[in-house]
Amino acid sequence: MKLPSKVTNLLWRLCKGCLLTNAALITKYVDIAADCPWCHRDVETDLHVMFLCDFAKTVCSTTGMSHLVACSPYETPGTIFERIFKLATKDQCIEAVMIYWSLWSRHNRWVWDRNNGSVFGVRSTASHLFRVWTEAQIKDGNRRIRGEVGDRIWTPPAEGWVKINIDAAVFLNRTIRVGVVIRDDLGRFVGARDLKIADSYLLADPCNGNPGRALFGTIVMDRVQLVKHINPVLVNFAYRSANTVAHVLAQATCSITDMGEWYATPPSFLVRALELDLVQ
Ligand SMILES: [Zn+2]
Structure with a gap:
């Protein structure tokens, strides 16, 4: 059926x-x-x-x-x-x-x-x-x-895959926070992480292919190279409407902690967004 x-x-x-x-x-x-x-x-x-x-x-x-x-x-x-x-x-x-x-x-x-x-x-x-x-x-x-x-709209990945939604929020104090949410092919929450990654001006150069002077730049370049060697990985742009959960995570934790991690059980402020993805 x-x-x-x-x-x-x-x-x-x-x-x-x-x-x-x-x-x-x-x-x-x-x-x-x-x-x-x-x-x-x-x-x-x-x-x-x-x-x-x-x-x-x-x-x-x-x-x-x-x-x-x-x-x-x-x-x-x-x-x-x-x-x-x-x-x-x-x-x-x-x-x-x-x-x-x-x-x-x-x-x-x-x-x-x-x-x-x-x-x-x-x-x-x-x-x-x-x-x-x-x-x-x-x-x-x-x-x-x-x-x-x-x-x-958000859709689950193909059978046997996980989908990782990522979004970043830039705040007035120039900090950037990244929200990462992982779900499996049945839409089940696997894990999430949010992180304050840098002052915003430190990010611009490495993302454009120039490591710049900061150690952070080298780290970003390493990760870009690393992703290229992970197989299979598909990287796609997602509209905000299909990326709500990561957006909510990046926005929600700006003033709370430097980093948060959740496994199997989502934080309460994400529950609504997770459910919405499944009922749209
Ligand atoms: Zn009742």
Whole structure:
């Protein structure tokens, strides 16, 4: 069953239990309230958001698959999707996963923007994405349309690769900070680093191929040569809209520390940008 990568990514995170709900964020020491931001009746777990929250139940009641997704608080999303894939038709399976992607997208819009999506909106967004994606697949033969869209939004790398987004911010005090974010082919956060690298005038010469007088210049030239010997590496320009996470990282830490590193778990201020890349 072929699906948009952002949908398979969500499905994978649901089945692996690593969706960034409030309950999950608290286990990663993020200071946040645990309750569901929509109904406030229970802890916001992946099971609650997708299957037990009143809004999720209402959406599912309009699809004819309520009997498949009705569950107890002791089930996991993985076992529920296993039941769906076992008992439903292919079209029903596609409808189900698209709606759950749309439901999570609507949840994020509510959390971040207080944008109150309706039941109709969730269904409409799900069917719209699948239609647009299907059309893009058909036209993928010449890669033209897919390429135009792909440049403007963040997309995961090819299978087996990681994508490293890098952005720099120059501040009034002439310091430059660089944000680096690594994600894998399923869009999962791998690691991030931010660093104050130099006063801005020290960077100009080495980036233009002249090491200059500073030790920093030599370091930059070494790295440029090093990258040329790493194979395979693809270096591409990314529009700001496809590079938001690195931009947020470079901007966010300007006044906090000289350097920050995160592995496996992103800093809380990056969570929103990471999620947005997966629901666009
Ligand atoms: Zn709820």
